[in-house]
Amino acid sequence: MWEAYAALGANLGDREASLREAIRRLSDAQGIEVRRISRIYETDPVGYTEQPAFLNMAVALGTSLSPLELLRAMLGIEKEMGRVRDLRWGPRVIDLDLLLYEDVGMETDELTLPHPRMGERSFVLVPLKDVWAGEEAGYPWKEWTTEDAMKREGIRIW
Numbered sequence: 001m002w003e004a005y006a007a008l009g010a011n012l013g014d015r016e017a018s019l020r021e022a023i024r025r026l027s028d029a030q031g032i033e034v035r036r037i038s039r040i041y042e043t044d045p046v047g048y049t050e051q052p053a054f055l056n057m058a059v060a061l062g063t064s065l066s067p068l069e070l071l072r073a074m075l076g077i078e079k080e081m082g083r084v085r086d087l088r089w090g091p092r093v094i095d096l097d098l099l100l101y102e103d104v105g106m107e108t109d110e111l112t113l114p115h116p117r118m119g120e121r122s123f124v125l126v127p128l129k130d131v132w133a134g135e136e137a138g139y140p141w142k143e144w145t146t147e148d149a150m151k152r153e154g155i156r157i158w
């Protein structure tokens with residue numbers, strides 16, 4: 001099994017229930033095991049700000065799937081849960097983003113790894129740090145602490 005990390009977000013309907021369902025679906029999926037689950041954080045919307053607050057979290061996965069197969073499985077879960085990818089930055093029932101897959105670096109129109117925007121997103125890095133098994137050195141949070149990021153970005157533990 002290879003190790004991968006995913007970010008989850010929801011800001012429509014019963015956000016916590018959506019996160020829990022997405023994790024259950026990941027765990028039930030062929031070739032995917034959920035190894036660690038972060039705390040849930042409530043975060044103010046970044047980018048398109050005229051939308052409800054998000055609940056965000058991150059998970060550490062073990063997988064026998066390739067990066068693209070894993071991405072497609074995640075997109076399938078979004079679709080099954082009613083994610084309509086209409087407004088690129090609009091509210092969503094569930095959002096699953098593949099962040100990292102071992103030390104794979106790739107850039108295709110379908111998938112870029114590591115996720116290109118994760119380094120500037122505290123709503124991703126704060127949960128990710130909860131489940132990170134790698135060495136601390138050299139990762140985006142090397143120059144900040146979770147506490148600082150939470151204070152600066154108004155991130156609340158849910």
Ligand SMILES: Nc1nc2nc(S)n(CCO)c2c(=O)[nH]1
Nearest residue numbers: 009043044045046047054089123
């Ligand atoms: N706080 C926060 N802001 C966001 N803006 C977008 S788009 N998204 C969706 C993730 O790409 C989020 C999110 O998950 N959390």
